Amino acid sequence: MTQKAFASSADLDDKQQTLEVLAEGVYALTAEGDPNVGAVEGEDFLVCFEALATPVAAREWLTRLRQHTGKPVRFLVLSHYHAVRVLGASAFDAQVIVAHDNTRALIAERGQQDWQSEYGRMPRLFKEPDSIPGLTWPTTTFSDRFTIDLGGDRGDLVLQYCGRGHTEGDIVGWLPRQKILFAGDLVESQAALYTGDAFHREWSTSTLDSISAFGAETLVGGRGAVARGRHAVEAAIDQTRHFLRVMLHEVGAVYERGGTLKDAFEATHAALVHRYGGWPIFEHCLPFDVSRLWDELSGIERPLIWTAQRDREIWDRLQG
Helix, strand or coil: CCCCCCCCCCCCCCCCCEEEEEEECEEEEEEECEEEEEEECCCCCCCECCCCCCHHHHHHHHHHHHHCCCCCCEEEEECCCCHHCCCCCCHHCCCEEEEEHHHHHHHHHHHHHHHHHHHHHHHHHHCCCCCCCCCCCCCEEECCCEEEEEECCCCCCEECCCCCCCCCCCCEEEEECCEEEECCCCCCCCCCCCCCCCCCHHHHHHHHHHHHCCCCCCEEECEEECCCCCHHHHHHHHHHHHHHHHHHHHHHHHHHHHCCHHHHHHHHHHHHHHHCCCCHHHHHHHHHHHHHHHHHCCCCCCCHHHHHCHHHHHHHHHCC
């Protein structure tokens, strides 16, 4: 049996990027399962959602965005702390970098290790890594809700914490007037889930319930295609919930009968691969997903810190 290449280290092909205009002044950039980003025009400024992994990658996104608007970036919103979402922040020259209180704490606690971990797992996303000036630090944080008045008749952009999920600091961006939701990695549309820093039980229940309650008619997930229409939005939320519930069932069953982490991985892989195996980052994520859930069931409340060394140990143990 051929051993699988570590995480996404062998995924070196460029992905086709697509810039979509979701409504007047509302943009999303998707890229065949690579991290999605977005932007919203205010009356005389921009709000950008996510920062990509390096300033060079971020500047390429901004160059495309500048074909539609030349407004300066006032707010940069970080949905959570993962390196591929935040380390390109310096390219935006944003006046304000907004994140959840917990995200700032997580950057302080594990940001450097996460940078090294994600660079090893997904080297292609780190275009010209030497351009990264250092860790990204939010300049403004909040606990529940942060509202940005877009000015004129554009309405508000509401940033909201919906509970623990993909991490303990994920936030979403909600445009009530357009019914558009930027969900970050709390929802994936036609892409597998990364749950290595997750809180599976809360995510699969109360957190996704809160996201569904927005009643969005367009949803930009962390990866995958934009979900357009209420049916497609609910399908993306349901897919995310289903992935989590299958994991909880399979890993939980192995844990209860006294099996091993390897047994749990194999059972979960078998249960998910038919439906999700062809989707982006499935094989990459699943060892880290199962390891975190096993810890959670073992009573480890907060995720252990992923390091480059720990990544390799788990990968060799489960995918080797």
